[in-house]
Amino acid sequence: LAARLSDPSLLATKAYINGEWAEAASGNTYDVVNPARGDVIATVVDLDRADVARAIAGAEAAQKDWAKRTAKERANILRAWFNLMMENQEDLAIILTAEMGKPLAEARGEIGYGASFVEFFAEEAKRIHGETIPGHMPDKRITVIKQPIGVAASITPWNFPNAMITRKCAPALAAGCAFVARPSELTPLSALALGVLAERAGLPAGILQIVPSNDASAIGKEFCENHTVRKLTFTGSTAVGRILLAQAAPQVMKCSMELGGNAPFIVFDDADLDEAVVGAMACKFRNNGQTCVCANRIYVQSGVYDAFAEKFAEAVRALKVGDGFEGAEMGPLISENAVKKVKDHIADATSKGAKIHVGGNPHDLGPLYFEPTILTGVTQDMKVSQEETFGPMAPLFKFETEDEVIAMANDTIFGLAAYFYAKDLSRVYKVAEALEYGIVGINTGIISTEVGPFGGVKQSGLGREGSTHGIEEYMEMKYMCMSV
Numbered sequence: 001l002a003a004r005l006s007d008p009s010l011l012a013t014k015a016y017i018n019g020e021w022a023e024a025a026s027g028n029t030y031d032v033v034n035p036a037r038g039d040v041i042a043t044v045v046d047l048d049r050a051d052v053a054r055a056i057a058g059a060e061a062a063q064k065d066w067a068k069r070t071a072k073e074r075a076n077i078l079r080a081w082f083n084l085m086m087e088n089q090e091d092l093a094i095i096l097t098a099e100m101g102k103p104l105a106e107a108r109g110e111i112g113y114g115a116s117f118v119e120f121f122a123e124e125a126k127r128i129h130g131e132t133i134p135g136h137m138p139d140k141r142i143t144v145i146k147q148p149i150g151v152a153a154s155i156t157p158w159n160f161p162n163a164m165i166t167r168k169c170a171p172a173l174a175a176g177c178a179f180v181a182r183p184s185e186l187t188p189l190s191a192l193a194l195g196v197l198a199e200r201a202g203l204p205a206g207i208l209q210i211v212p213s214n215d216a217s218a219i220g221k222e223f224c225e226n227h228t229v230r231k232l233t234f235t236g237s238t239a240v241g242r243i244l245l246a247q248a249a250p251q252v253m254k255c256s257m258e259l260g261g262n263a264p265f266i267v268f269d270d271a272d273l274d275e276a277v278v279g280a281m282a283c284k285f286r287n288n289g290q291t292c293v294c295a296n297r298i299y300v301q302s303g304v305y306d307a308f309a310e311k312f313a314e315a316v317r318a319l320k321v322g323d324g325f326e327g328a329e330m331g332p333l334i335s336e337n338a339v340k341k342v343k344d345h346i347a348d349a350t351s352k353g354a355k356i357h358v359g360g361n362p363h364d365l366g367p368l369y370f371e372p373t374i375l376t377g378v379t380q381d382m383k384v385s386q387e388e389t390f391g392p393m394a395p396l397f398k399f400e401t402e403d404e405v406i407a408m409a410n411d412t413i414f415g416l417a418a419y420f421y422a423k424d425l426s427r428v429y430k431v432a433e434a435l436e437y438g439i440v441g442i443n444t445g446i447i448s449t450e451v452g453p454f455g456g457v458k459q460s461g462l463g464r465e466g467s468t469h470g471i472e473e474y475m476e477m478k479y480m481c482m483s484v
């Protein structure tokens with residue numbers, strides 16, 4: 001992997017703690033594997049709870065000075081970090097594809113997207129405004145200030161190894177917090193490369209700690225039980241989110257949770273079908289179906305069902321599957337379990353009457369590859385209507401009326417992203433308002449941007465990331481009441 005990089009020093013394998021590149025006290029390490037080929041690409045340190053406790057203590061010590069700096073000073077360092085990310089976009093993308101498998105073009109896109117949070121929150125640092133409120137008595141003056149919450153800690157998944165970290169740590173650092181990031185055990189290299197660049201950008205020692213560990217649950221416990229950690233921010237499954245919330249409860253810790261989705265993607269009979277196909281392709285097959293905002297259930301109104309299925313099938317058949325370094329549009333899935341889930345959803349649906357329209361089988365490229373698949377005749381009693389497939393399988397449900405599809409779309413414990421295609425303006429408003437989701441894409445399949453508040457309702461999460469709202473998650477309000 002180092003040989004592919006124009007700057008091999010971006011390939012860091014030790015933990016970044018207190019401005020130093022550290023081994024685990026135990027000396028333990030673990031292997032990082034490339035999912036496209038199954039070969040070991042790096043061996044990284046494997047920290048335990050005590051190592052991470054040391055990183056948390058270092059973050060606490062460093063945070064006080066960081067918070068006292070002017071917003072402009074923090075902004076300048078974040079801006080320098082953003083510039084370095086963009087200057088090293090290609091190398092960062094190569095590291096990302098190597099450890100995670102997504103096509104190189106998508107990896108480049110993720111680096112740009114990840115960096116955009118650093119740019120945005122560098123700007124936002126200067127716009128943390130308080131309030132003055134007219135007093136409730138003649139002698140009272142009321143002021144509200146916002147202060148950094150202190151040390152924040154993150155646990156992030158493998159599907160966006162760069163952007164899931166920057167969208168949490170950029171607002172935290174802008175607000176004046178120190179940040180301890182535990183990347184997914186599957187993708188620590190992208191996180192560590194961010195550490196290399198943060199150091200070069202002049203971020204003071206201890207403000208960003210990057211702590212790779214193969215033992216997620218031990219580190220999760222340390223984050224929740226260590227009283228120095230004042231904020232936990234997590235992206236991952238709802239199942240793990242529940243565990244972390246329960247663990248954080250005794251400490252009444254402030255938590256942000258970006259959890260699972262079960263996104264409906266609705267095509268109404270007045271939709272532009274060609275545009276709906278473009279949106280569905282991007283929304284379903286990007287990252288091989290492994291994003292929490294991927295369309296999981298595609299509802300098509302009966303009058304356009306067959307026409308949509310045909311156009312969609314044509315686009316899906318043209319998808320090129322392969323190694324992310326070799327021009328593929330779809331890479332391997334992340335693990336054998338991921339492949340198993342796709343197979344399980346297909347088997348369940350077909351046993352209950354769904355038909356395979358395209359694909360449906362493991363791909364002959366290797367054990368982690370799966371054919372992009374479309375099922376037709378899918379109904380609400382099938383597993384895919386309740387669970388996220390997180391893979392390249394698009395199930396087409398048929399519906400008749402607006403009310404019926406809104407009820408079906410909302411019939412889930414999840415509420416992250418929803419999408420629909422329609423032209424009638426009153427329908428657009430009515431449906432957008434009725435969908436119980438944190439994000440609604442209307443005539444578009446791509447909704448992620450640093451300027452919009454990303455997050456879910458129901459069991460898809462707590463809090464928002466990105467936009468001016470994203471920085472609030474890392475601050476506390478203090479209300480000062482003074483008698484004059």
Ligand code: ADP
Nearest residue numbers: 155156157183184185216217220235236237240
């Ligand atoms: P995904 O399906 O995206 O892997 P997970 O919720 O399983 O979703 O994983 C998201 C992140 O949470 C990963 O970094 C993983 O290592 C971590 N994780 C998994 N189990 C736990 C746990 N019990 N406590 C803390 N973190 C965990």
